[in-house]
Amino acid sequence: MVVALPILYSLQNCPYAMRARLVILLAQQPVLLRPITMKNKPAEMLAVSPKGTVPVLILRLPADIDNKIKEKQQVIDESLDIMLWALQRNDPENLLYSERADALPEMLKIIEENDKQFKPSLEKYKHAKRFHEKTEESFRLACEPFIQRLEQRLTQHEFLMGAAPSLLDYALLPFVRQFSKANRHLFLQGPYSHLQHWLNHHVQSHLYARAMFKYPLWLDSHEEFVFGE
Template sequence: MRPILYSFRRCPYAMRARLALVSAGIETELREILLRDKAPEFLEASPKGTVPVIVAKDTVIEESLDIMDWALAQNDPEGWLNFPPEGRALIAECDGPFKTALDRYKYQNRHQSDAELERQNASVFLRKLDAQLGKKPYLYGDHPTLPDMATVTFVRQFANTDRAWFDTQDWHNLRRWLDAFTESERFAHIMGKYPKWQAGDPVTVFA
């Protein structure tokens, strides 16, 4: 029986989970969730009500990075787990200080924040990535690994907040890395559009 994946197309957390599932070759039953109208079955499986969530037999995995690790532990044909230990710290910096600044930049009205200040705060992390990407095509070598795919969806979200401004900044390595991702077949594959799921719908297989 396929694991069930509760997902939302545009969520960067759900996007990175889908990336790992595709890389690992794990078929799932995809259930697209509308965040403002969450299916009761989704909330029953994961009362916290955030995507992505994997339900695999009696196991429920509610964090996107845990889903990535779970998938790649089963199969890692592209070597995404072959990166140095400091890669975990980089992901933590993305998920912590960078994501906080990104949210306060993108959703300034909600947070009543200074968008310009938060954009500069977030840019500290982006300049760090840009410097690292000046050494190799990807963060830790000649092919993408988990740190690349666990951070790039959030960099995309930042860039799209004000793409005109983003493209004027002196982080050429970062833009090259981001563009390679957004123009890839893999990105197009994980961004397929699906209708909101509800009980009784035909099974949608995502692989």
């Protein structure tokens, strides 16, 4: 049987792609990285995931050369599903907090709140700040309850679930980073001392630097890069 590495289509600064790359690195799951841009989406990606968003992971199932069984593919095109796929294969840092039966449901609930409630408010806040709209403050305030709950969690322990990083930390990191950058001055002056420390810890890490290394675009050369080893 021949097993080919999975293919990962990714966008450099997309928060969903960022969190997938972070956890792929932590799970030590090598993939063939294909960096893209949203302005020029590869036909190969759209053929397997017509919705046209990243990340997209293509699992290439074993092919039997002797019996001439063609390679089969499985497509995972939601970032959280990619993260869980990687951690279910290998979780050396115990990001799933496996000793706590209630940990994963709790993390998934907060991630859903981030994705479905906080993220839309964050996008409106970023847009209003960028274009100097009068709605900027109201959209910032709409983000505050979620941010304050994260701050409160971090008053109890160093990371969002406890004394060590978890799936939740890496799932939320790119979005908290975006919030901090929307109005840097307000974030630094705001009541977020624990969140500021948490964010700095992550973005200054070697892991973050590896996840954010900028590879050449795949469509420019069709060169794939082994990522996650």
